[in-house]
Amino acid sequence: MPSLIETEKKCNQIHSSPLKKRLRSSSTPESSITTPSKLDSSPEKWKSPRKCIHSSPNSPNGKFNRVCNGSEIRLVKSPRKRLIDCFPQKPKWNPKDTAQMSSVKEALHVSKTPSAIVCREEEQKRVLEFCKGCIQEGRASSLYVCGCPGTGKTMSMEKVKQNLLDWVKEAGHEQPNILAVNCTSTGKTNEIFNKILEVYQPGKRVNGASSALQHLQKLFSQKKQASNGKMMLIFADELDYLITKDWAVLHDLFMLTSYPFSRCILIGIANALDLADRFLPKLQALNCKPVVVTFRAYSKDQILRILQQRLTALPFDVFHPQALELCARKVAAASGDMRKALCVCRSAIEMVEADLRDSSSTMNLSQPGNASSDLFKAPLTDCLLKQETNIVRVDHMTLALSRTFKSTIVDTIQSLPQHQQIVLCSMVKLFRGTKKDTTVGELNRSYIDLSKSAQIPPAGFLEFSNMCRVLSDQGIFKMGQSRDDRSKRVTLKVDESDIMFALQAIRFFRNCLQ
Incomplete structure (x- = not known):
């Protein structure tokens, strides 16, 4: 009499499909079936590619990179999930905590200088290499930095100045005199020459700004006087403030780098993109055309990256990822002004504060014995009660954007x-x-x-x-x-x-x- 196992084997041979026979022929011997420890080594059951893609990653054998029928299938995440994964998971902040609120506002303040200026590495490198070359060769020259407002020009130049001083110290070069001046702070446009002379020759007194310019021109025209001085690096921010009807001040300023014994390295910074087109042809004719470095408006991805950099230092989550993406997209489409993006984020923080004040006042009004005739201060609905008040949501950002734009x-x-x-x-x-x-x-x-x-x-x-x-x-x-x-x-x-x-x-x- 045949055993039960032999009978079952014959039934399987009769009713098995060709596909099952092929799979069974490549499986482990029957003796291994009775051993529980060998179950894991047996091949997985054949699945269609569609089932492999849609199977749950939380299943026992689930992985993000699945192998199906010998080929690897990579699960693709939606853009929304990829955006959330860009942010490390941290505890949410407590807006009622004044210390936390202050730290958030400080991190998003325009005057806050981050440790590293991201998304402007290429521009900083070009300016730094320009300055290094001038110092190594003892050569006077000029460079013009232009770009729309809020594109990181001033902040990048501060970083260049720090890196240049570090390089000078490491390379053993003589440290140059540095003058950083905002041209809007000068009472008259030609007063900038007085400031240059004060740094280049401290204690030197002249009568009037025109005399200061004449003294500098004479100084850089004579080898004996100029050879004793250090190299001088001038950062002139808001350079377009010096524009006059006849362009005389800008002309004289850039001409200081063209004298045969000049020791000046001039870096002019301005918002006017067309200043180069209007003024550079004249300088080119005089053989003192500056190098031009353009700071383009920030893109959506760049704005998002800068915001993430500022918020990463905080030990808690403040913004929903989609709220930050909305801010970056809107500001990039409007102007690409990073200062505008920071102001919008701070405004969204104020929206959260307003929500907290409204919710606390509403809870007080909803207590027994309190009544209000204001229909817009009715008790909160269940939907509003369920909303998060410890994070800046998309609706907060939408309202902040509407006030800004x-x-x-x-x-x-x-x-x-x-x-x-x-x-x-x-x-x-x-x-x-x-x-x-x-x-x-x-x-x-x-x-x-x-x-x-x-x-x-x-x-x-x-x-x-x-x-x-x-x-x-x-x-x-x-x-x-x-x-x-x-x-x-x-x-x-x-x-x-x-x-x-x-x-x-x-x-x-x-x-x-x-």
């Missing part, structure tokens, strides 16, 4: 009467789907529902129709033609984001638009 339509919407604002809020809610327009009747029903939810008596249809006509006259709506007012088609002529920006300062609308 406010358009005229935002001011118009904020000045509208309350019921007209409710009409706009109703329209935004209606258009959140695929709809691009609606009828006056449908908009009226949405307006009534929203008014009742706020316990505000809705206006009658005649008054509602007049409100729509007023909004149309102001260019916010576009109303079609129809004999029946309820059948008229209504279309928004402004961006929904502008309406959300304008109304999110009021808690009632903020809750409705979330």
Whole structure:
């Protein structure tokens, strides 16, 4: 009589498909099946590539790089998850802690100089190599740094100055005299020559700025007098402040580097991108054309990286990653001004502080015995109670951006009467789907529902129709033609984001638009 194992083997041979036979032929011997320790060494069951991709990474054999049928399949994360992974997980901050709040605001302050200036390494390297070459050769020359405001020019030049002094000390060169001057601090444009002379020859007294310029010109024209002096490095920030009608001051300043025995290394810094086009041809004709280094506006990725660098030093998380990305994208599209991005982030911090004040006052109003006639200070909804107040969210950043990049339509919407604002809020809610327009009747029903939810008596249809006509006259709506007012088609002529920006300062609308 055949054993039970032999019978089962015959059944498997009869009913097995060709695929199963191939898999079984490559598996381990039957003797290994009875040994539990050898189960892990047996090959995995064949899976389709689709199942391998969608299988859970938390399963016992789950890995991010799976092997399916001999080929490696890499799981691809969504951009949102990749953005979150860029930020190390840290405990969230406590906005009620004054010490933590102060440290956050200090980290995001414009005057805060980070230990390393990121995203400007190439520009710093070019300026530093220029200065090194001039000092090594004892050669006078000039360089012009230009770029839009907030692109890191001044901060980068400070870093270049520090690195240059370190290099001079290590290389054993004589340390140059350094003058860092902001041209806006000079009372008269030609006073900069007095400042140069004071550093190059301390204690030297001359009468008037013109005499200082003449003395410098004479000094750099005579070998005997100039050879005894050190090299002099001049950082002239806000150089475009020295522009005069005849360009005389700028002309004389750059000409100081062209004299045969000059010891000056001039680095001019300005926002004017076209200054080089307007002024450099004259300098080129006089053989003193400066090297030009342009600081381009920051991109979205660069702004995001700089913000991350400033926030990494904090021992807690302050911003949601998507909130920072929104700030970086908006500022990069508008101007690429890093100072503007820092101001927006600080404004978003203030939004969190305002939320905390509102929530504490609302909790006090909701206590027994307290009542308020202000309908916009009603008890918080469950949705608002569940929101995080210990991190800067996307809605905080949206409101901060709206205040920074406010358009005229935002001011118009904020000045509208309350019921007209409710009409706009109703329209935004209606258009959140695929709809691009609606009828006056449908908009009226949405307006009534929203008014009742706020316990505000809705206006009658005649008054509602007049409100729509007023909004149309102001260019916010576009109303079609129809004999029946309820059948008229209504279309928004402004961006929904502008309406959300304008109304999110009021808690009632903020809750409705979330």
